[in-house]
């Protein structure tokens with residue numbers, strides 16, 4: 001299924017998943033789709049492995065955590081951020097290194113200050129490698145981080161080739 005991209009989300013400076021200045025980061029790029037999901041594109045590298053040629057389960061968890069956490073931002077234009085309270089993973093297939101992969105995430109419920117979401121890492125052949133469900137608390141960024149983060153460490157990175165649609 002092809003989805004039109006509505007907008008690209010910001011990257012950060014030092015995050016392990018989206019940090020542009022962190023050499024160990026997955027350097028994932030996140031896009032909001034027309035159907036109210038967030039899709040990430042990322043290429044895991046050798047330094048993200050557990051067993052040779054296989055992405056570390058903790059890194060798979062990290063990107064799934066982030067994509068669900070980011071899904072709330074698309075509903076509130078960055079005024080609400082997600083803080084993870086619970087995350088449950090199901091590892092179904094090994095995730096390969098050094099090829100571009102997709103991750104999809106969405107909100108499944110909202111109740112007051114709590115929201116729940118789900119996400120999947122999708123292999124190039126379309127199979128789901130890892131799925132996750134999570135429970136998060138909604139917070140304002142000034143309750144999570146410093147003004148320095150919001151002002152200087154959270155920014156839009158333009159793609160060399162803009163992504164207009166994504167097939168999931």
Ligand SMILES: CCCCCCCCCC(=O)SCCNC(=O)CCNC(=O)[C@H](O)C(C)(C)COP(=O)(O)OP(=O)(O)OC[C@H]1O[C@@H](n2cnc3c(N)ncnc32)[C@H](O)[C@@H]1OP(=O)(O)O
Pocket residue numbers: 012015018065066067068069070082083084085086114135137
């Ligand atoms: C740069 C990148 C930007 C984008 C990234 C986005 C995604 C990234 C997300 C993360 O990785 S966040 C980092 C990992 N998570 C943490 O560091 C959270 C650490 N834990 C906490 O800060 C607090 O425990 C937490 C904010 C989760 C809860 O705070 P409180 O203890 O003030 O909550 P409170 O006791 O008031 O409970 C509020 C509700 O949440 C529920 N709750 C609290 N902690 C829970 C928990 N751990 N598990 C399940 N439910 C929980 C609690 O039962 C209650 O439900 P009800 O309203 O129904 O009664």
